[in-house]
Amino acid sequence: MTLAEVIESYPYLVAAGAAIVAWLTLGLLRRRTTMEMLPVPDGAEWLFGHEKTVFMNTPGVAYRKWISQLGLAFRIKAAFGARDILVLSDPTAIAYVLQKRIYDYHHSHVVRPRIARLLGKGLGWVEGEAEHKRMRHLVGPALTSENVKRMSGEIRAGALQVIDELTGHVQGAKDSAFVNILDWTGKATLNITGRVAFLHDFKAGNSEHAEQILTGRRQGTLMLLRRFPLLNDLPIPAIQSQGAAKMAIHSGIANELVRRDRDVLDAEAAAQQHKDLLTRLLAAHAKGDISKEELYEQISTFIIAGHETTTQSLGFTIFELARHPDVQEKLREELKQFPREPTYDDYQTQLPYLDAVVKETLRMYPALPYIERIAMKEDVLPLREPVHLSNGQVVSHLPIPAGQVVVIPAIAIQRQDSIWKDPDVFRPERWLNDMPPSEQLVSGWAHTLAFSDGPRNCIGLRLALFQYKVILQYLMERFRFHDTELDIFLKISSSLQAWVVDRPELGPALPVRVELL
Numbered sequence: 352m353t354l355a356e357v358i359e360s361y362p363y364l365v366a367a368g369a370a371i372v373a374w375l376t377l378g379l380l381r382r383r384t385t386m387e388m389l390p391v392p393d394g395a396e397w398l399f400g401h402e403k404t405v406f407m408n409t410p411g412v413a414y415r416k417w418i419s420q421l422g423l424a425f426r427i428k429a430a431f432g433a434r435d436i437l438v439l440s441d442p443t444a445i446a447y448v449l450q451k452r453i454y455d456y457h458h459s460h461v462v463r464p465r466i467a468r469l470l471g472k473g474l475g476w477v478e479g480e481a482e483h484k485r486m487r488h489l490v491g492p493a494l495t496s497e498n499v500k501r502m503s504g505e506i507r508a509g510a511l512q513v514i515d516e517l518t519g520h521v522q523g524a525k526d527s528a529f530v531n532i533l534d535w536t537g538k539a540t541l542n543i544t545g546r547v548a549f550l551h552d553f554k555a556g557n558s559e560h561a562e563q564i565l566t567g568r569r570q571g572t573l574m575l576l577r578r579f580p581l582l583n584d585l586p587i588p589a590i591q592s593q594g595a596a597k598m599a600i601h602s603g604i605a606n607e608l609v610r611r612d613r614d615v616l617d618a619e620a621a622a623q624q625h626k627d628l629l630t631r632l633l634a635a636h637a638k639g640d641i642s643k644e645e646l647y648e649q650i651s652t653f654i655i656a657g658h659e660t661t662t663q664s665l666g667f668t669i670f671e672l673a674r675h676p677d678v679q680e681k682l683r684e685e686l687k688q689f690p691r692e693p694t695y696d697d698y699q700t701q702l703p704y705l706d707a708v709v710k711e712t713l714r715m716y717p718a719l720p721y722i723e724r725i726a727m728k729e730d731v732l733p734l735r736e737p738v739h740l741s742n743g744q745v746v747s748h749l750p751i752p753a754g755q756v757v758v759i760p761a762i763a764i765q766r767q768d769s770i771w772k773d774p775d776v777f778r779p780e781r782w783l784n785d786m787p788p789s790e791q792l793v794s795g796w797a798h799t800l801a802f803s804d805g806p807r808n809c810i811g812l813r814l815a816l817f818q819y820k821v822i823l824q825y826l827m828e829r830f831r832f833h834d835t836e837l838d839i840f841l842k843i844s845s846s847l848q849a850w851v852v853d854r855p856e857l858g859p860a861l862p863v864r865v866e867l868l
């Protein structure tokens with residue numbers, strides 16, 4: 352049979368064959384992009400890429416291994432054939448993304464629906480420079496250091512209400528009780544957030560509203576969501592139950608708070624006289640600057656973002672102090688020796704060991720272990736440490752395409768073996784006299800990414816750190832904490848969570864034994 356006869360007899364088969372040959376030839380001839388030549392770890396699975404390894408292991412562990420093998424910029428294979436993910440630990444590239452170009456790097460299509468579901472479509476969700484700056488400007492004045500100083504009496508009172516209740520609880524248990532410390536740090540931070548940001552009394556975390564919020568349980572994120580974000584909207588309990596706390600706020604307390612709208616008669620005057628968050632939001636609503644829906648979304652954003660992260664972080668501090676009685680005694684001693692009730696400024700400069708304990712906790716246990724963004728435009732990332740590409744080239748600038756997902760693994764960076772000595776050991780002393788050279792470190796708060804960095808860093812940072820130290824101070828004054836010898840493991844839900852080994856029924860938990868002093 353001649354070629355002409357073959358074509359005539361099997362035209363479709365021949366056309367398909369020609370198309371495959373052309374596709375393969377083009378693929379071979381096409382120049383590979385820099386991203387495609389970045390190092391990639393071994394061990395990708397065909398269906399899950401490297402994502403299963405990342406999510407099934409202790410948070411940060413896989414990234415740490417790959418950083419030590421491949422350097423500060425590499426790619427991993429995403430699940431279900433999604434485009435490779437760029438993993439960045441390079442301080443120069445991170446500062447470029449988070450500080451200089453943050454408005455070109457939106458929350459990714461996995462993260463953004465999760466923020467909407469868990470917190471609301473508030474400040475943490477909004478994208479675009481103009482809109483984000485508008486919202487940040489609206490709420491920012493409520494969270495300045497001046498305003499936190501002004502609220503310090505309320506913050507102390509809110510903390511004490513819960514500390515008194517814990518005292519009663521321990522007395523009732525014959526002066527030594529086994530507790531999940533998250534139950535108590537949760538009540539304390541929610542109580543404070545209610546009092547100072549929303550002029551609302553959560554009754555030491557015992558009101559009906561408080562209980563609904565505190566029991567709004569968070570489950571693990573499904574890896575499928577990266578490839579098929581539409582699944583976010585399906586009525587799957589594991590997905591939708593993540594929003595329980597937000598729904599409870601919208602249908603309960605937000606209504607009650609907004610009813611006070613009527614009391615804000617003169618919006619301008621109110622905004623000037625009252626600098627609390629709720630009044631600022633209500634005044635903006637009264638002026639028509641934000642819709643009623645936006646008002647609700649902001650309320651849930653601030654209640655949840657304001658207490659959830661601080662609850663977990665404080666819990667990790669107490670857990671580590673229980674395991675390190677020497678550190679606990681040293682901290683107690685520093686506080687005992689301090690001649691007065693510490694002020695906001697004292698906490699900043701006069702209590703170095705307390706400060707070191709907080710920094711060490713947030714280094715080891717950043718509430719948001721991975722920061723995930725997507726490049727909205729093509730870009731070129733500057734690198735501090737050049738990378739070796741698979742074609743032998745060494746580059747100190749990394750071109751990336753629009754649509755590139757970038758993961759900044761904060762927990763791995765903050766426990767990076769080549770930078771931090773004994774990275775998995777809780778050792779506050781390192782902050783006083785044993786810090787790595789600053790050029791190796793990122794440029795966020797305390798050279799960590801615990802509060803992210805740049806124009807979209809944590810707006811509640813000052814309130815968070817002040818309430819953190821106030822609650823910790825009271826806990827040290829009243830109680831001694833002991834290790835229960837129960838093992839925990841870490842996992843990532845929306846934030847970093849601790850669970851007790853073989854005790855899933857406890858939910859997220861950090862068990863300690865508490866003794867009255």
Ligand code: HEM
Binds near residue numbers: 664722
């Ligand atoms: C220890 C406590 C806290 C930690 C570790 C923490 C951490 C963070 C981090 C890492 C981000 C960046 C998130 C991202 O890039 O997607 C963030 C943003 C945010 N945080 Fe916090 N946070 C804490 C406490 C608070 C408090 C007390 C409030 C409010 C009263 C708050 C409100 C917010 C809001 C609204 C944003 C979004 C900011 C924006 O996008 O402009 N946080 N926080």
